Amino acid sequence: MRIVFVLVLLVGIGLAAFAVSVAKDRFDQYQLAIAQQREAIVPTTDVFVVTRQVRYGEPLTQADVRAIRWPADHVPFGAFTSLEELFPEGVDEPRVVLRVMEADEPVLVSKVTAPGEDAGVASRLQAGMRALALRVDVTSGVSGFLRPGDRVDVFWSGNDREGSGVTRLIRSNVQIIAIDQIDDLDRNNPTIARTITVMADPGDIAALTQAQASGNLTLALVGVGDETISEAVEVSTNQLLGAAEIVQSAGPEICTVRARRGGEMVVTQVPCTN
CATH class of the missing domain: 3.90.1210.10 (Antifreeze-like/N-acetylneuraminic acid synthase C-terminal domain)
Structure with a gap:
């Protein structure tokens, strides 16, 4: 009996030592996980x-x-x-x-x-920039698909110094800040506008004002994310149609008078008076 008691005691001590070892390993793993979580915490x-x-x-x-x-x-x-x-x-x-x-x-x-x-519009203006209203219609206003926040290239059409028709890009990437009386940037329904308000520096404001007074303005919508600056563009009527200059030869002017004599028509050359 004494031998059996000793064996049971030894087995119990072994199992207790094993349980303590397993518990210690689990505790160490738990402490390590907590430390890793603390290191992974992001400051907020x-x-x-x-x-x-x-x-x-x-x-x-x-x-x-x-x-x-x-x-x-x-x-x-x-x-x-x-x-x-x-x-x-x-x-x-x-x-x-x-x-x-x-x-x-x-x-x-x-x-x-x-x-x-x-x-209002004044709250949208950047330092040194000004607002200018431009007249538009269904054609010049890109069929009503403009909205506040868009950027446009402005083309001017009129007559040059020789009187020939010409279309010229006068300003590029001009930002629209309002359509008619609406300056909501989240507006996205097409509307046929009568005026648009653009943001530009004083020099560009003067150029656009003069262009509007001396000819017709057409807007070309710039794509979202397009940061390219359009180069100078100019197309005249002669360039568009390929018109060539016609040279007329200056020959002697001949003046005549026609008279009927009986049943015959007589043509007589006379001095030109004009």
């Missing part, structure tokens, strides 16, 4: 997003935004990271939405106005 910061869809022209209030955690190294440019930055103290007038934002989309500086600022 607050970024304010909208809680619902907000559209152009709506005032943005504190009830429309909330803070979420965002990777600190990948914060979108122009995002607001504090409520005081988005809604400055002492300012009662709200910001106005410039672009449609969907729920949980970050609020960016480019998508809202400054506090109390109107969401």
Whole structure:
């Protein structure tokens, strides 16, 4: 009996040692996993997003935004990271939405106005740039497919110094900031516009004004993402039709008088008086 008791005791001690070893390995693996997770944690910061869809022209209030955690190294440019930055103290007038934002989309500086600022054309003008309205119709306005934010090449058609018809590219990549009275960048329904408002520097404004007063303007839509600058283009009527200069020979002028004598017609040469 004593031998059996000793054997059972030894087996129990062995099993206990094995269980302790297994538990220690599991504990070490758990500690290693926690350490790896701590190393993999990405630092975050607050970024304010909208809680619902907000559209152009709506005032943005504190009830429309909330803070979420965002990777600190990948914060979108122009995002607001504090409520005081988005809604400055002492300012009662709200910001106005410039672009449609969907729920949980970050609020960016480019998508809202400054506090109390109107969401009009003036808020779109860059430093040193001016706005100019140009007359368009269904032909010159690309059949109504222009919208705010598009860029166009402007062609002028008129007569040159010799009186010959000519069409010339006068400005390239001019940005449209409004169609008629609409400056919503999310507008995408075709509309036959009567005027478009473009953004340009004062020199280009003067050139476009003179071109509009002295001839007809036609717009050519520039593709999205096309950053090429069109080279100088000019086509005259003679170039288009391949017209050649006609030279007439100057021969002696002969004047005659016809008279009927009886049944006969007599032709008599006389001096020319003109």
